[in-house]
Amino acid sequence: MEVSLAQEALGFQLGWHVATHGGAALLIDYGRDRPEPGDTLQALRRHRKVSVLDAPGTADLTVHADFPAVALQARAARAEVSQILTQARLLKALGIEARASALARARPDRAEVIGRQLDRLIGPDQMGELFKALAIAQPGLAVPGFDAA
DSSP, X not given: OOOOHHHHHHHHHHHXXXXXXXXXXXXXXXXXXXXXXXXXXXXXXXXXXXXXXXXXXXXXXXXXXXXXXXXXXXXXXXXXXXXXEEHHHHHHHTTHHHHHHHHHHHOGGGHHHHHHHHHHHHOTXXXXXXXXXXXXXXXXXXXXXXXXX
């Protein structure tokens, strides 16, 4: 089981800050929405996955965000924490499809590009399912996109 003390500390710090001072934090990144075993360490070079041991120092190393761990610690700090949504679900709740349609009507010469960009953001085989979203807020604050979820 992968554990990140840094991500847990971030969750607690964010939770404490918004619970104490007010406001909200919106986290969007690629990651998991439930605890599960497995290694998420990966290396990326020129937007492509490579072996983490292939030419050390020439690729960016990254891990998936552990949204459940961040959420657990934010709750421990007395903040309100939303459910973890896919990026697609959040953006759809915020009206991305209507916005993209309006943009395409206003700029028919850009409609194809707007459609591709929309698919990149919400497509299940693109960022729509891989990326997750989490809101951490002061008690009693409704966060748009999460309030109806």
